[in-house]
Amino acid sequence: MRLRNTIIVLVLFAIVGGYAFVVSHYSETEATKKLLAVKQDDIAKIELKYSDRDIVLERDQGKPWRLVKPVGADADQAQANNLARAIAEGVLVRTVDDKPADLAPFGLKPPTTTVIVTTFDHKAVPAIEVGKSTPIGFNTYVRLANSPAVLLTEGAFSSGMNKTVNDLRVRDLMAFKLDDVQKLTIARDNGETVEIDRDGDNWKIVKPAPAPADDTAVRMALGTLVNARASDFVADAPGNVNQYGLEKPHLAATVVLKNGEQQSMLFGFKQNEQGKSGIYVRRGERAPVYAVAEYVMTSLDKSPLDFRDKTIVKVDPETVETVKVKNGDGEFTIKRAPVGKWDVIVGGKTSEGDTPVVERMLNQFRDLKGESIVADPMPSAQPFGLDNPALEITLIGKDGKDLSTVKLAKISVKPTAPPIPGEPPQRTEYYATSSGSKAVYALSSFSFEQLNKPAPLYMAKAPEPPPPSK
Template sequence: MSLRGLLVGAVILAALGGAVWWSETKNKQDDTAKSDKEAPKIVTLKEDEVTRVEIRRREAEPVILQRGKDGWSMTVPTGTGSKSVRPDNESATSLVSSLAGLTSDRVVEEKAADLTSFGLNAPAVQVAVLSKDNKSKVIQIGDETPTAGGYYAKVEGDPRVFSLSSAAKANIDKSWRDLQDKRLITSGETNLSRVELVSGKGQTVEFGRSGQNEWQILKPRPLRADSWQVEELIRKVRDTKLSATATEEEEKTSASEFAIGTRVALVSLTDPSGAQTLEVRSKGQAYYAKSSVVETPTKVEKELADALAKSLDDFRAKKVFEFGFAEPSKVELQDNGKGYHFSKTGDKWWSNGKQMDGTSVQSLIDKLRDLQATKLTDSGSAQPVLLNITVVSAEGKRTEKAAFAKGPASWFGKRENESTTYEIDSKVIEEIQRAAADVKAPPPPSAPSAKK
């Protein structure tokens, strides 16, 4: 083929490609324009300017959401009037967001002469939205469309009738229960200062926060607490919510069963705003809870009752040492006349001026970290002390000392200046003794390989 023929062919191919591109682009633009025309927005609102939302149903008082400086408030119908119910701010914000960008599937009629055929002469649901400028929009929802995939809708004062998808309707057609804050306890998690647990038998255990995620037992007497257990108790209480599916009849049953039930426990959480309480009662094999925040009792899972029905010993710290994940900088053991002294400088461990193998020191530290009692008592051991352990951690800010005596079948340990006695399996102490004795100097560096 000649050069001229190749050039002509290339020009024709480029022209055809351009035509195809233009055609596809034009079709996409036409489709977009058509889509925008067929699916116009029903209303256009600015979310941050919405101050009030009313959800009205035929022959019922409206659900009213009102935005204030501290968030949303809600007024709901009761059958004999109305009452104030705390809304879930996230749900209220989501509702407003759905209203602000409410889009139809299509326009059914530009100017509907008869609204009866659409169920819009007396709408089943009306959602009125008020903005800061006191302008309101009322969205009216009528009958379901024949295809069962949507609903007829219009805006008061606008002659157009729209088709609204079922999903879009569900996003704005909310009952007050959908919008209710279902938490039974609203106390903050990080700013709690006190937790009090009263058992069904009247035993009171009180905890005080001593640091981030750290707790101490205050009552019945000052004791070390297992902070993880206290945090787990708080989590269980704060996660308890009203049933999202309970009917009015089921709520009445829960209230009557709670009233005659047997107390399992009463827990109180205190933060800077005050104390909130949650009481759990049992009736047969079922459990019910009522809080000081929500007037309605609700049915709860046995798991919550089990979390609250714990004794003092369940919350006491079983571990002898508290350094946890704060790496120690010094470890000392006096083992029946044998002395072991390990101190850390930088990332290296030393003993009596000699560098030690870090892996073997870490093995000892891990065993000390995991050292815990099989049983706690408040009576000491008559046996002589054979083992003393000191651990310094938190960059030298925390020093923990414990002394251990050997009994007939177990060892008994006590922390310095504490009355609690920790009964410990003999094998565990023996492993610590071996780990201390096994700390050694690091292996010599490998000799460089000979050059070939």
């Protein structure tokens, strides 16, 4: 009996499975109907006609899109391609009325948008008239120019065709690769100019005075320029740029590429239109006036010290034989011992050093950097607490000569303005200077605390006694 039931179940499974295979194999999914029989890659020209404006985009075969009306300008390729794709993939949901008596109820008298497409082979393609959206169903009424019928397409089609010229214009203002830049110049309206030249894989400041540059700061400035995008298109052919502060710009940033090409961005006044907070800019080589976000200018409006290399001291740990430390607890010495070990000497008493802790400290001096250069030369040590430093570290080489002495200070500063509720009444600042430079650097609290350790923390820990036997 059980065997017979099993056989019946297997036969039923075979029948159902076979039927499913036949249906799936021989059935064809009904193809989605399109509004137009056109492929995206075949579209050479798109005209968008509205009640208050006409926009025309076109391209040559294999070439980028460009705006030709109402202004001649480079087009945003992603936006233009999305528009062409939306037209080519517009879906015919169904026919609403083959011969409507009145087009007004569908928002087609007149249409909100008329879309005219031209293909590279000039194949006849009917224009699409776009009406209003349906009350329910999130569809849109449309009509093809070669038929009286009112059709339905997907609701996203309407919004996809509703464009302004600014939606379709390219917003990138400068185009270069960071590795192709040979020179960066930032000139202020007060006459101060910073010129930074590529020096192999690094950068160097040429003006106002030769100095190594902070590669990160330079790359950030170049990144700001190449990534700057127009937030507003102000004037394509301004008769006078004085009103934008661009006759004598506050700031001019110029890059010179390895091939000699030069690109500039000029920064003028802040936008004065209500609700807008951008900065007027123009390309030094082009006429149009744009606006960019305010941070673009503030990111570039830097002093020579901002672009300076902020290395306080650079020492190879392998060359250090002795470290002399003075801090609030007194003085102690860390001295290299045989077999890769270190000794810590306090008050004439020698203890074995904690090698990993000592080596971590020395590795900080491999390339100790400040957060910024506050002044160079330092006008006076007293305002920075460096006349009586909290910490002084002298590194001595294997030849007995001083490699560098670094002084670090920690001071409390009262704010000049009334404190913000909830904020501490004063803040702590950290500064550093070294024997190899006349500059004073702002230091992070982390760097200060990592170096400001008392002698016992550099000493090897005594092994813990074994637990008592039971």
